[in-house]
Amino acid sequence: MTPVKTRTSRNDVGPTAVVPESAPPVVRRRRKPLTWDKVSFFGVFLGLPLAIYIVFVISPFAQAFYYSMTDWSGFSSKMNFIGLENYRKIFTDDIFMKALGNNILLVIFLPIITIILSLVLATLVTVGGSSKGQIKGLRNSSFYRVVSFFPYTIPAIAIGIMWGQIYDPSGGLLNGMLTSLGLDQFKSYAWLGDKSTAMIATMFVIVWGFVGFYMVLFVAGIKGIPAETFEAARIDGAGRFRTAVSITIPLIRDNIQTAYIYMGILALDAFVYMAALNPGGGPDNSTLVMAQQLFFTAFTKSQFGLASAMGVVLAIATLIFSGIVFLVNRLTGGDKDVSN
Amino acid sequence: MTSKLASEQRTSLHFNPSKSATTTSDKVVGAVSHTALTIWSLIVILPLLWTFMSSFKTSSEIFASPFALPSQWRFDNYLRAWSEAGIGSYFLNSVIVVGSALVIVMVLGAMCAYVLARYTFPGSRAIYYLMLAGLTFPIFLAMVPLFFIMKNLGLLNTLPGLILVYVGFALPFTVFFLFSFFKSLPFEIGEAASLDGAGEWRTFFQVMLPMAKPGLASVAIFNFLGLWNQFLIPVAINAAGPRVLSQGLAAFAGQMGYAVDFGALFAAVTVTVVPVLIVYVIFQRQLQGSVSQGTSK
Numbered sequence: 001m002t003p004v005k006t007r008t009s010r011n012d013v014g015p016t017a018v019v020p021e022s023a024p025p026v027v028r029r030r031r032k033p034l035t036w037d038k039v040s041f042f043g044v045f046l047g048l049p050l051a052i053y054i055v056f057v058i059s060p061f062a063q064a065f066y067y068s069m070t071d072w073s074g075f076s077s078k079m080n081f082i083g084l085e086n087y088r089k090i091f092t093d094d095i096f097m098k099a100l101g102n103n104i105l106l107v108i109f110l111p112i113i114t115i116i117l118s119l120v121l122a123t124l125v126t127v128g129g130s131s132k133g134q135i136k137g138l139r140n141s142s143f144y145r146v147v148s149f150f151p152y153t154i155p156a157i158a159i160g161i162m163w164g165q166i167y168d169p170s171g172g173l174l175n176g177m178l179t180s181l182g183l184d185q186f187k188s189y190a191w192l193g194d195k196s197t198a199m200i201a202t203m204f205v206i207v208w209g210f211v212g213f214y215m216v217l218f219v220a221g222i223k224g225i226p227a228e229t230f231e232a233a234r235i236d237g238a239g240r241f242r243t244a245v246s247i248t249i250p251l252i253r254d255n256i257q258t259a260y261i262y263m264g265i266l267a268l269d270a271f272v273y274m275a276a277l278n279p280g281g282g283p284d285n286s287t288l289v290m291a292q293q294l295f296f297t298a299f300t301k302s303q304f305g306l307a308s309a310m311g312v313v314l315a316i317a318t319l320i321f322s323g324i325v326f327l328v329n330r331l332t333g334g335d336k337d338v339s340n
Numbered sequence: 341m342t343s344k345l346a347s348e349q350r351t352s353l354h355f356n357p358s359k360s361a362t363t364t365s366d367k368v369v370g371a372v373s374h375t376a377l378t379i380w381s382l383i384v385i386l387p388l389l390w391t392f393m394s395s396f397k398t399s400s401e402i403f404a405s406p407f408a409l410p411s412q413w414r415f416d417n418y419l420r421a422w423s424e425a426g427i428g429s430y431f432l433n434s435v436i437v438v439g440s441a442l443v444i445v446m447v448l449g450a451m452c453a454y455v456l457a458r459y460t461f462p463g464s465r466a467i468y469y470l471m472l473a474g475l476t477f478p479i480f481l482a483m484v485p486l487f488f489i490m491k492n493l494g495l496l497n498t499l500p501g502l503i504l505v506y507v508g509f510a511l512p513f514t515v516f517f518l519f520s521f522f523k524s525l526p527f528e529i530g531e532a533a534s535l536d537g538a539g540e541w542r543t544f545f546q547v548m549l550p551m552a553k554p555g556l557a558s559v560a561i562f563n564f565l566g567l568w569n570q571f572l573i574p575v576a577i578n579a580a581g582p583r584v585l586s587q588g589l590a591a592f593a594g595q596m597g598y599a600v601d602f603g604a605l606f607a608a609v610t611v612t613v614v615p616v617l618i619v620y621v622i623f624q625r626q627l628q629g630s631v632s633q634g635t636s637k
Contacts, residue, residue: 052448052507056504056505057482057508148381161609162609176406271571275590
């Protein structure tokens, strides 16, 4: 029984007031009298947010599934139900399949690179200190944490534009540094214009933007582990590396799973970064992602039915990805409570 | 003599291992850690510093040498970015939209989370799962229908429309985070308030909301960053409306191919980056705290 049901309020005049004191107190009133206070309270507190949420979030999601089975081309009200025809069209469209492939590439590499890098940095910050006495972090560790978090406060579009300039073949920072190191072959190398490096260069930008955030997240997770656990491991003779692999990672496993899912969802979207770095999809569509193709199909070609089907594919890909992460975590023993 | 030596030896035996350990292996690990972290910090800071420096250069200076300091510290790049490229008005629009959306979503989200966390009524589970669905599906799925909903409501390409959509999409995160927060507040306090004669409204606004301040602050920070950085929603439903900053920046960079004014572009990026960065550095302590709060569940 939740305490709520037995709560009485002064405003509940009526039955409560006239119940004789001798009445058995075990009688639970299922229905409380509706006062204006209560009605207005529920109406506003629940009704207002829900109305906005349903109109602007839930209903578009639901409509997208229906539109995806129509040949709707937008501004005319005429639309025919064509079943799964759009999906057939999508999966036989080479460009969309190329975009899907790029998203899969991103989803495989982005989370793993970001998480490993941020996990290493977080471990260095938290347990890189002296191996004797109290378990301590590194000196000046908060400086590293604050600096690493900088990119997360920068709008993704600004990150994209900034790195677009850094990668600039002639006036960019990267080629400037490389040529000053004597690597003259990079004098006017177009990192984003070459098929072989465009994707890697783009991935680096996204990793750059998120490592600090996940580092802070993991630092918080590691700090939540009781110091005794680390001390016990040290007394048992575990070195730093062993401690990190056998103690730290299993204990912040939930954080890692969350990070993996967030990063994967981002990799399946990646629209902003791609739009800023290579708006046209890159050389040979090497950085084209599904989201860009969707946006182009909807708002340039006005094929709204087809674009909605792409949205559904994107959503299903997201759900499949989350499912896989949960499953892998479960199968490798993630549900076991390692903290005891 | 011998006994003194022996005692010396004993003390040295007792103390030396720890000392030598601190001086060798720990030093190596410490040095390696500092080096690795310093390298990453440089990778983070250098692009930002370079952007900042380039924002004072002319286009020809930028192309002449990416490293050279500007010949003089001129601010006309900023003036051009601010007025001619319209970054100033975009900035103002962003402040209006994000500010209003933030206030509304915090109030509505707190109300909704409070009701869901504190009252059991038929359908409360369903609402909870509805919120979960909103968090799970990618925003992209909603874009096409949303475009036409906004069009039919006459809100397409308007700032109020943008505010409402921001509120809608920030709501599920807000409700989820605050749901667990309100659940953790002791029930006795609500009861005490109602015994003292406070109605539902007063209990919420004068008792519960002030108690939820730490949680509200954390969610507000994340909502702010999320909404300030939002790009897809304005580009999709506000393409022809008064631009917000992220959108305006993209448009400015998009024209760059034709009229090369890189100095002004760098200035525009700097104007976008610096205010939030300064606010972050001031409040970073609270933010670190809220990250740990947000993930400790």
